[in-house]
Amino acid sequence: MAFSNNVKESILIPGSLPIEILDHVFSYLCHDTxxxxxxxxxxxxWCQHVVGLLxxxxFSIWLEEYxxxxxxxxxxxxxxxxxxSWLKKNGINVSTDTTNPLFNYSSYLKVFDNCGLDMSVKTWFIHSKCISKEKDxxxxxxxxxxxxxxxxxxxxxxxxxxxxxxxxLRKPSIFDIPSPFIFTLHPSLISQxxxxxxxxxxxxxxxxxxNLVNLVAILPNLCKKLRELDICLQIIDVNxxxxxxxxxxxxxxxxxxxxxxxxxPAISALQFQSDSLVRVEFSQIQFSGIALDALVLCKNLRILCLIRCKGLTSFTWLPLKKAEFKLQTLYVRECETTQEFLxxxxxxxxxxxxxxxxxxxxxxxxxSIMKFxxxxxxxxxxIKPSSTNKFLILLTKLVLLERLSVSLLIYDASDFLTTLPNFLPTSLFDLKLEFQNTPRNLVSFLKKCRAPIQILTVFSILGVDNELVGFITKFAKESDTLRKVLINDWSGRKLVFHKYSEVWTTCSLKPRDRINNIRNYQYI
Structure with missing residues (x-):
């Protein structure tokens, strides 16, 4: 269908798009500040619509000080x-001569975090004049x-x-919220x-x-349209x-x-959401003698995550054998579980x-994975040493595999890495190797690999040197697919290479990455 010149011009002129389209476009960019x-x-x-997203x-507990x-x-x-005036009466020095802001920024708040607010206030006081010095x-x-x-x-x-x-968040370093009755006076605040x-x-x-405990006790009566509920407790309040x-x-x-x-009782209550539940996650839960029977009715369940749980046995899963849901994602990590359960x-x-x-x-x-x-x-x-051969055969059966992350529980993985390229499916584009490795073994792997890998992540490299960096740079330039390489070496560095910028960046490993490096040094 041909467009008139007027229509084309209205599309190209910034700000001439309908407001609904602008809002839709900006909503996809809300995380790119x-x-x-x-x-x-x-x-x-554009300014009027973007300022609300910003x-x-x-609030975030990770906000930089400034x-x-x-x-x-x-x-x-x-x-x-x-x-x-009330702040000044209480010794909090604020300027009353400042010009009015361009926007009423406080009216845009949609996502609230009490810990983020408290930490921001604490940082503001540290850098304000409301500080007293005592013993330096x-x-x-x-x-x-x-x-x-x-x-x-x-x-x-x-x-x-x-x-x-x-x-x-209830945390020793932060303060309680104001009276919970403030929320009841403004029911629209959390009704949506x-x-x-x-x-x-x-x-x-x-x-x-x-105050926070009292508010949480009445929240079920105030907000009934939740799509996502995330609860973390030391000792569960079942009711x-x-x-x-x-x-x-x-x-x-x-x-x-x-x-x-x-x-x-909490698991049993999930049957009341049987028509809507799509994702369920349990973490740090003791399942001994408890079955997941309420999930049988959740016909739309697609994602089930079990993290650091205990007591997962065939009894736990037994009711779900009759379930009608079509599970697309199964996450069972760091759990005490039996083979029968899996x-x-x-x-x-x-x-x-x-x-x-x-x-x-x-x-x-x-x-079982190969069969079902x-x-x-x-x-x-x-992967344990006793399973490596079966695992390599499995890779040849997973013809749709796109992303693979392998953690090998063995001290010397050189033989495995030498053999692995022969079994990787041609559909694979994202590969993560989490085991002790050497630059020489990695170079050998890349030379043999025929899978069209686009993103390669490697943990626990011993002795990353200029020769390895030079080889990967040259290899990526000549490769038709490889565009990003991430290396976490044993010295605590994270090296990242992007093909299109042809630049390596280096930063310190995050605590979780360090744990992975240490874990990969343990062997059976």
Whole structure:
């Protein structure tokens, strides 16, 4: 269909697109703050729509110091004269001469995190004049921190906000929230809540978080439209979790982490969400004598994750053998489980399974995967020496495999790495090798590999040198597929190479990566 010149011009002129289309485009870019900041400068229309995305989720416990200070200063500029005067009366020095902000930034808040707010306030006080020095240490006035936090809460509440995501963290280093009745006075604040995360795993003094505990107790009556519910508790409050589950109208994603307590009533309550549940995750759960019977009714269940759980036996899975759901992702990592449990889970998932993540890999388990799950596209597995031959044969059967992560529980993996290229399927484009390795072995592997690998990640390389870096650079340039290489070496460095920039970058390993390196040195 031909377009008139007028239509073409309206599409090409920035800002002339319909508002609905602009919002749709910007929504895909909400995590790219650098790009969104550039969009602010295009014109006034773009600026008005982008500023809301930039200020919808400002709080994070990982904010850099300068961002936390700027964030609190901006919110203070949005306060009215009465709120600023109250801060000054309590010894909190804020300027009353600042010009009014271009936008009412506090009105855009959609994603709220109490820990992020508290840490930002703490950082702001450290760098403000509200600091007293005692024995060469910076002492923050706790009372004034609480006052500033409460004023910020009031600022948000009077904006008639509608939170879409709420995170409450109980942690010794932060303060309690204001009175929970503030939330009941503004029911619209959380009536449209879609994501709720409660982390009560941290131990604190008795009564320290009285307001937060009281609020959580009434939340099931205030927010009934959750799509995602994430609860982490030291000792499970069965009634609380069950109430949350039962009160929801369309719960799709449920995660429960609990270090002790009887979770059977919480699992039983999942049957009330049988028509909507798509993803279920259990972490740190003791399943001894508890079956996953409530999930039998969840006909739309697609993702099941079990992380660091205990007591997973054939009894746990037995009811699910009759389930009608079509499981696409099965994640069983760092769990105390039996071979029978995994065999049953793999057989139940059958050819619908696209993603499999597992720590246990006996020859019988691998045979079950070959028999029942030929459609796997993503596979992450820890391989024992007794299973390497079966595993290599399995790779030839997974003709749709696209992503593979292999952790080999053996000290000397040179023979395995030499043989591996002969068994990799031609569909593979993302490969992660998590075991002790040497530059020479890696070079040999790359020379033999015929799979069209685009992204290669290698852990625990011993002695990364200029020769290896030069070889990979040359190899990537000549390769038709390889475009990114990530190397975590034993010295604690992370090296990243991008083919199109032809530049290597180096940074320190994150704690989790260091743990992986240490784990890969252990052998059987």
């Amino acid at each position: 650098k790009f969104l900041h550039s969009c602010l400068l295009v014109n006034r229309i 200020w919808r989720a400002p 961002k936390s200070i700027s964030l609190i200063n901006t919110y203070i500029s949005c306060m009215n004269d009465e709120e600023k 240490c910076l002492i923050i006035d706790a009372d004034r921190r609480i006052i500033l936090s409460e004023i910020l809460y009031k600022l948000f509440f009077r904006q008639n906000l509608e939170f879409t995501q709420l995170t409450f 809540l879609r994501v709720l995360r409660l982390n009560f795993a941290y131990t604190t003094e008795s009564g320290r978080f009285k 609380l979790v069950a109430d949350f589950i039962q009160s929801q109208e369309n719960l799709q994603d449920f995660r429960l982490e609990c270090y002790s307590g009887n979770i059977a 065999e049953s889970a793999i057989e139940t998932a059958n050819y619908h399974l696209n993603e499999l993540f597992m720590s246990y890999s006996s020859p019988k388990i691998i045979e 799950c030929p459609s796997i596209k993503t596979f992450e597995v820890d």
